[in-house]
Amino acid sequence: MVTPTPLSVSTPGSTPGDAAPIRLGTRASALATTQSGLVARRLEELTGRPVELVRIRTEGDVRTGSLASLGGTGVFVTALREALLDGRCDVAVHSLKDLPTTPAEGLTFVTPERADPRDALCARDGLTLATLPRGARVGTGSPRRAAQIRSARPDLDVVDIRGNVGTRLDRALGPDADLDAVVLAHAGLARLGRTDVISEVLDVDVVSPAPGQGALAVEVRTTDIAAGPDGPRVPDLAEAIHLLDHRPTRLAVLAERSVLARLEAGCAAPVGAYATVSGPALELRAVVAAVDGSEQMSRGGTVRLSQDVAPDVIDDAARALGVSVAEHLLADGAERLAPLSTAVPEKA
Numbered sequence: 001m002v003t004p005t006p007l008s009v010s011t012p013g014s015t016p017g018d019a020a021p022i023r024l025g026t027r028a029s030a031l032a033t034t035q036s037g038l039v040a041r042r043l044e045e046l047t048g049r050p051v052e053l054v055r056i057r058t059e060g061d062v063r064t065g066s067l068a069s070l071g072g073t074g075v076f077v078t079a080l081r082e083a084l085l086d087g088r089c090d091v092a093v094h095s096l097k098d099l100p101t102t103p104a105e106g107l108t109f110v111t112p113e114r115a116d117p118r119d120a121l122c123a124r125d126g127l128t129l130a131t132l133p134r135g136a137r138v139g140t141g142s143p144r145r146a147a148q149i150r151s152a153r154p155d156l157d158v159v160d161i162r163g164n165v166g167t168r169l170d171r172a173l174g175p176d177a178d179l180d181a182v183v184l185a186h187a188g189l190a191r192l193g194r195t196d197v198i199s200e201v202l203d204v205d206v207v208s209p210a211p212g213q214g215a216l217a218v219e220v221r222t223t224d225i226a227a228g229p230d231g232p233r234v235p236d237l238a239e240a241i242h243l244l245d246h247r248p249t250r251l252a253v254l255a256e257r258s259v260l261a262r263l264e265a266g267c268a269a270p271v272g273a274y275a276t277v278s279g280p281a282l283e284l285r286a287v288v289a290a291v292d293g294s295e296q297m298s299r300g301g302t303v304r305l306s307q308d309v310a311p312d313v314i315d316d317a318a319r320a321l322g323v324s325v326a327e328h329l330l331a332d333g334a335e336r337l338a339p340l341s342t343a344v345p346e347k348a
């Protein structure tokens with residue numbers, strides 16, 4: 001327990017405006033600001049301090065090349081992390097699936113409860129993966145989605161697209177649509193209030209989600225929240241960050257991200273991983289797919305989480321599950337199917 005500081009005590013007549021604001025760094029897209037707004041409101045409730053959004057442009061927002069050509073490692077997060085480290089903001093909110101698996105020096109993050117991790121097909125006329133006509137054009141910028149869509153429906157024409165959620169939806173559903181469908185994360189659509197455009201939520205056995213999909217990372221400077229001789233440097237923030245952490249989400253995404261880390265794969269690699277906690281069990285399934293859809297391999301595993309050990313021992317068990325599943329995939333020849341490293345080949 002952290003002792004509340006005067007700042008976090010709500011005294012009669014005190015409003016959030018009375019205390020120093022918490023500056024929350026976010027990308028400027030509609031999805032990013034919506035996600036950040038959710039976290040900002042929670043932080044205001046938990047600390048009694050106002051939260052100010054600081055908009056930061058990331059490389060992923062500036063560059064317009066295909067997602068695969070950007071290389072995938074941290075293009076959406078590096079600028080936010082720099083802003084945190086040089087003090088332009090105190091908290092940064094990321095989509096966890098955009099966060100590289102290599103830890104950032106001096107920073108630490110928690111994961112609030114995850115939303116639906118599945119991908120969603122948004123097709124004209126309510127079409128589904130099964131009912132799209134032969135040769136239909138399906139847009140996605142994700143090699144993981146492309147690989148699995150092609151594997152399920154080799155006859156479809158998968159088209160590489162980029163852009164924010166609205167732009168991508170327009171490609172299939174707008175007045176000038178040039179595609180029959182696009183694939184987007186359910187969580188992003190849900191946060192934007194756009195689940196009406198979904199024609200099918202794709203089962204995780206058909207399209208395995210990106211590691212961490214649907215979850216947010218709320219990142220802070222380690223020094224602000226780590227307990228020192230006099231307690232954390234920012235006690236009310238430390239307490240709030242601690243309360244935002246959702247343990248089952250944390251364990252699931254630890255296992256999923258450990259698959260990616262052990263495969264030395266980036267978020268642009270055709271790798272899916274999905275873990276769930278049910279009772280004392282953590283269950284994980286991961287997929288590596290050839291981008292042309294010709295082949296995919298899948299491995300799963302389960303670990304029983306002992307309740308009477310230290311939290312970091314349980315975290316280690318979640319990571320070990322991911323590593324073990326990844327090693328099975330490597331033993332199966334996963335590297336033959338897909339370029340796993342972040343060095344992305346020239347786009348055709």
Ligand SMILES: NCc1[nH]cc(CCC(=O)O)c1CC(=O)O
Binds near residue numbers: 183216
């Ligand atoms: N790289 C873009 C991105 N990062 C996170 C989400 C969706 C929200 C989430 O997965 O938490 C999206 C959009 C999409 O994939 O459709």
